[in-house]
Amino acid sequence: MKKTVPVLCLLLFFIPLFSSQQDTTLNTNRLNELKNRVQLYSQILIRQKESNSQTPEPLFQININANVIDSMFKYIPEISKISLQSDLNKSDTLLLYLAELINNQKRTKRKGIVQFGDNVIVGRNEYVTGDVVVVGGDAEIYGEVKGGVIVVLGNIRLASTSIVHKDVVSVWGSPDIDNGAQIIGTTNIFNFKKMFSPHFFRIRPFTLLPVIIRFIWFLFLFTVIIAIYYSFKEPVENIRDQIKNNYLRSLVTGILSIILIPALFLILVTTIIGIPLALFVLPLTIIAAFLTGITACSLSVGHHILPRTGLKTDSVLAALFAGLLAIELPSLISRITSLFSPVLTTTFSLAASIIIIIAWIPGLGAVILTKFGRNKPTDTGNNAD
Numbered sequence: 001m002k003k004t005v006p007v008l009c010l011l012l013f014f015i016p017l018f019s020s021q022q023d024t025t026l027n028t029n030r031l032n033e034l035k036n037r038v039q040l041y042s043q044i045l046i047r048q049k050e051s052n053s054q055t056p057e058p059l060f061q062i063n064i065n066a067n068v069i070d071s072m073f074k075y076i077p078e079i080s081k082i083s084l085q086s087d088l089n090k091s092d093t094l095l096l097y098l099a100e101l102i103n104n105q106k107r108t109k110r111k112g113i114v115q116f117g118d119n120v121i122v123g124r125n126e127y128v129t130g131d132v133v134v135v136g137g138d139a140e141i142y143g144e145v146k147g148g149v150i151v152v153l154g155n156i157r158l159a160s161t162s163i164v165h166k167d168v169v170s171v172w173g174s175p176d177i178d179n180g181a182q183i184i185g186t187t188n189i190f191n192f193k194k195m196f197s198p199h200f201f202r203i204r205p206f207t208l209l210p211v212i213i214r215f216i217w218f219l220f221l222f223t224v225i226i227a228i229y230y231s232f233k234e235p236v237e238n239i240r241d242q243i244k245n246n247y248l249r250s251l252v253t254g255i256l257s258i259i260l261i262p263a264l265f266l267i268l269v270t271t272i273i274g275i276p277l278a279l280f281v282l283p284l285t286i287i288a289a290f291l292t293g294i295t296a297c298s299l300s301v302g303h304h305i306l307p308r309t310g311l312k313t314d315s316v317l318a319a320l321f322a323g324l325l326a327i328e329l330p331s332l333i334s335r336i337t338s339l340f341s342p343v344l345t346t347t348f349s350l351a352a353s354i355i356i357i358i359a360w361i362p363g364l365g366a367v368i369l370t371k372f373g374r375n376k377p378t379d380t381g382n383n384a385d
Helices: 004-019 028-051 066-075 075-082 090-106 199-203 205-231 235-245 247-269 274-309 316-337 342-369
Strands: 108-110 115-116 121-122 126-128 133-137 137-140 149-152 156-158 167-172 176-178 187-190
Touching: 090 342, 115 121, 115 205, 121 133, 126 316, 133 137, 133 205, 137 149, 149 156, 149 205, 156 167, 167 176, 167 205, 176 187, 187 316, 205 235, 205 274, 205 316, 235 274, 247 274, 247 342, 274 316, 274 342, 316 342
Parallel strands: 108 126, 115 133, 121 137, 133 149, 137 156, 149 167, 156 176, 167 187
Antiparallel strands: none
């Protein structure tokens, strides 16, 4: 430990350059956070030394020359202010300050990440403050993620140094989780590879084709609504609230919009300026409105269903999956029953049509009423629950 004094002297030369950037007002909670962090560093240091067959010495038991400590307090006024607000001695306070300074210099903060069609890598010294959502790419996590990690149509790699504070979700991919990786939430894996195995097709390949197509459509739609939600969280939440608080109004607006869309199309094609709008802008707007409405409706239905099934989870992904499954279930069943019962097929097809009316159309109406979620809904007491 004799090397400690030269190291601190070296830091003494550089710290005045950074001291002006430190926050001079630290409350008790902040001090406790810093102390816990240094204690954690101490444990890591001990484990590293033990692996090298050396006798470790805890960080808080390091004896530092008193003159060096006094010099540090003289050149860094912030340390004196920290000491006045706590019962820590000078040695501990100095270590807290240095640990926080070193930590701030080493770690790089990143906001929540949403990536489509490309890979995402979170380095060992990186800290993501939100979620990591990847669609059509891989996610490699070596550092810390404050939110969850959701990967659709890609693989997840969690190194032994990774920390994920919420759920890890893999949809149609292969997770690779090393020993030592810390996942505070739950791990959810939705892998449908068995559905496309050769054994599955050997039964009745031509008859099963519509069933397979329907399942592929469900998975595609699930992927799309995940992407929409994590790209436009606040608008989707506003649309969801509109459906919940003003269900009948949303339903009527959705029905009227479907009736008026053909009329609007005819009006646009009668003018030169309106032709490109009718052929390109209007269809894309309608598709976007329907998909956004389905996302909000699935979220609303999922939050309504999950508590009644006994599942205690706040996962948005679980709510989206449960809601979409409830909406699409009659259509899926009708495809399956088409293999052996025309009567059941007709029954579930009728149920699917009713679901479209009571679920999809209000979603479209809510999108229109909130102007794609830009406006917050007003509670009229007309609650869908």
